[in-house]
Amino acid sequence: MDFNLTDVHQEFINLAAGFGKKKLAPTITERDHQGIFDEDLVSEMLGLGLCGAYFEEKYGGAECDVLSYILAVEELAKYDAGMSITLSATVSLCANPIWQFGTEAQKEKYLTPLVEGKKLGxxxxxxxxxxxxxxxxxxxxxxxxxxxxxxxxxxxxxxxxxxxxxxxxxxxxxxxxxxxxxxxxxxxxxxxxxxxxxxxxxxxxxxxxxxxxxxxxxxxxxxxxxxxxxxxxxKIAMKTLDGGRIGVAAQALGIAEAALQDAVEYSKQRVQFGKPLCKFQSISFKLADMKMKVEAARLLVYKAACKKQEDQPFSVDAAIAKRVASDVAMEIATEAVQIFGGYGYSEEYPVARHLRDAKITQIYEGTNEVQLMVTSSALLR
Ligand SMILES: Cc1cc2nc3c(=O)[nH]c(=O)nc-3n(C[C@H](O)[C@H](O)[C@H](O)COP(=O)(O)OP(=O)(O)OC[C@H]3O[C@@H](n4cnc5c(N)ncnc54)[C@H](O)[C@@H]3O)c2cc1C
CATH class of the missing domain: 2.40.110.10 (Butyryl-CoA Dehydrogenase, subunit A, domain 2)
Known part of the structure; x- marks a missing residue:
């Protein structure tokens, strides 16, 4: 499967990244440390048009594809993993089951405002x-x-x-x-x-x-x-969670990428034994290993999104993507903390947050043990 991103995909990435840089990044430390669910920021995020990525125009959607939505979740998670799941729960867990199982009247009343970003789900x-x-x-x-x-x-x-x-x-x-x-x-x-x-x-x-x-x-x-x-x-719950897992996998991917990026930058700046950390091969190889794992996870996440888009069975793909991406997120966030040393354990730097945020991706929308159940039962059918 080819993941050449189109201009439309890039637009979704840019929208989410622009919001992330301008609106989420400046206050993430404060909101994270104080546990602030910022309703104004949430409304602004919903208003970006990301919720409608793959829904039909008649419901207020952009009629693009599932990958556009997944790319947006991934991008938001780089800046603020909590906000990315706020969006993903609204789209994957609330709008999607109404779209898939609802009557036309239910879609008009409930799906449209969710898709248009006017309501939270x-x-x-x-x-x-x-x-x-x-x-x-x-x-x-x-x-x-x-x-x-x-x-x-x-x-x-x-x-x-x-x-x-x-x-x-x-x-x-x-x-x-x-x-x-x-x-x-x-x-x-x-x-x-x-x-x-x-x-x-x-x-x-x-x-x-x-x-x-x-x-x-x-x-x-x-x-x-x-x-x-x-x-x-x-059945509705299980089908809904299949789709939700791709959102969680994208969230995990975004957290992993952010942790890797922070570790790369820090390794270039921090000097010990007279040279930057990145000049020690044990550190540069660790970073290379982290990058390889991120890229492998990315393919699985995007593949699951494409299969959902194409209406192919995707439960197992979503289970694999969610397990692998969330394990990668935990591993990379842990290694990033290690590269930061004592500073990584301090809340002064963002890698501690990445590690705390990564853990939930192994738990919700079916624990990673559940993803093994889904995959093994398909394998042994
Ligand atoms: C921050 C957060 C947000 C959440 N959001 C939502 C939400 O929006 N909507 C919603 O409905 N739920 C939500 N959840 C709930 C979440 O999906 C559950 O916590 C999760 O499914 C696990 O259920 P549990 O916590 O009861 O753990 P348990 O089911 O008690 O499992 C405990 C442990 O035992 C393992 N285990 C259980 N059964 C087996 C088995 N048969 N074989 C092997 N291992 C097993 C599990 O994998 C896990 O490691 C959220 C949870 C959190 C923490």
């Missing part, structure tokens, strides 16, 4: 007792006589929780159908009565992203907000 699957095993949903939706549903339960660790306007939420509608056929997906709006927010997570990294608990107490959801068919929720 979120995805609520994880519960205290349903993490990797998402089939163990304890949130319940009971169907009422008028066709509406009443939701009760809670979700934890939800990216954009509390800030998002639109939420894709999963709940058990019929336990007798078993976990895989008894779960349904719903579109919730932030201001629905009974829908509130609980604990805000205090995290190791991605401090500029907001992660919150969702609480549902007798939330009445109209029948027209059921996404897909009743009982189709588990």
């Amino acid at each position: 979120a995805f609520g699957l994880t519960e205290p007792n349903a993490g990797t095993d998402a089939s163990g949903q304890q949130t319940v939706a009971v169907k009422n006589e008028d066709g509406s549903y009443t939701l009760n339960g809670s979700k934890i660790f939800i990216t954009n929780g509390g800030a998002a306007d639109i939420y894709i939420v999963f709940a058990m509608t019929d336990k007798s159908q078993g976990s895989h056929n008894g779960i349904s997906a719903f579109i919730l709006e932030k201001d629905m009565p009974g829908f509130t927010f609980g604990k805000k997570e205090d995290k190791l990294g991605i401090h500029t992203s907001q992660t919150m608990e969702l609480v549902f107490q007798d939330v009445k959801v109209p029948a027209e907000n059921l996404l897909g068919q009743e009982g189709q929720g588990f």
